[in-house]
Amino acid sequence: MSVGTYTPAPGAAPLPRMIAAQTAFETKMLLRNGEQLLLTVIIPSLLLVLFSTVDIIDTGEVRAVDFLAPGVLALAVMSTAFTGQAIATGFERRYGVLKRLGTSPLPRWALMTAKTLSVLATEILQIVLLTVIAFALGWSPDGNPLSVLLLLVLGTAAFSGLGLLMAGTLRAEATLAAANLVFLLLLVGGGVIVPLDRFPDGVQSVLALLPISALSDGLRDVLQHGAAMPWGDLGILAGWAVLSLGAAARLFRWE
Numbered sequence: 001m002s003v004g005t006y007t008p009a010p011g012a013a014p015l016p017r018m019i020a021a022q023t024a025f026e027t028k029m030l031l032r033n034g035e036q037l038l039l040t041v042i043i044p045s046l047l048l049v050l051f052s053t054v055d056i057i058d059t060g061e062v063r064a065v066d067f068l069a070p071g072v073l074a075l076a077v078m079s080t081a082f083t084g085q086a087i088a089t090g091f092e093r094r095y096g097v098l099k100r101l102g103t104s105p106l107p108r109w110a111l112m113t114a115k116t117l118s119v120l121a122t123e124i125l126q127i128v129l130l131t132v133i134a135f136a137l138g139w140s141p142d143g144n145p146l147s148v149l150l151l152l153v154l155g156t157a158a159f160s161g162l163g164l165l166m167a168g169t170l171r172a173e174a175t176l177a178a179a180n181l182v183f184l185l186l187l188v189g190g191g192v193i194v195p196l197d198r199f200p201d202g203v204q205s206v207l208a209l210l211p212i213s214a215l216s217d218g219l220r221d222v223l224q225h226g227a228a229m230p231w232g233d234l235g236i237l238a239g240w241a242v243l244s245l246g247a248a249a250r251l252f253r254w255e
Helices: 015-034 034-053 066-092 097-102 108-136 143-171 172-189 201-208 211-223 231-251
Strands: none
Touching: 015 034, 015 066, 015 108, 034 108, 066 097, 066 108, 066 143, 066 172, 066 211, 097 108, 097 231, 108 143, 143 172, 143 211, 143 231, 211 231
């Protein structure tokens, strides 16, 4: 045995390994949180099953599951990227977790990257689960998978920016209340369960500009009507993504 075999080699791990480790940690923490599971898995699944099997809403000649499945997929993205991330990050900021992580070898931008990757990993699990449930209820989707992917990615970016903006500027308690309130309001007025054409014309034009409306409407156009590429909805989501992520990067406070 040569001298120095067990000589320590201090120093930070390679950046990709640090991001991967932080992503795995963030994902485990999210999936172990009962409140987050309620928002991200249980509520969307229950809404899909309940409103698809019980004649509560009028979807016209369209089967309930064909109308609801795209909206519930949009709701799942919002619950994880916006509501769940805002609440978790807000309390991490309050308890000084972000401040301490910000002084570690992991750069702050890499920490936010890990949080984003954690959101994407959780969304994949959500989408798989909700798709299986929808197929069991008789869902028959159509359309271009690339269009669906673009809508989901831009929707995630838009809601993630809004969640980080809220978590980085408000107190944790205010973030908790505001995030849940926004979740409920967008659930009702974002075209997820209640079709936008049920609202007055003036209200429709405003609601259509919301990110949840653009995401649910775009997914519905592709998966229900077979649209090739819903450019209008993609443009709205891209605008929200740029504005929210830019504002979050500028205004986010780590303490």
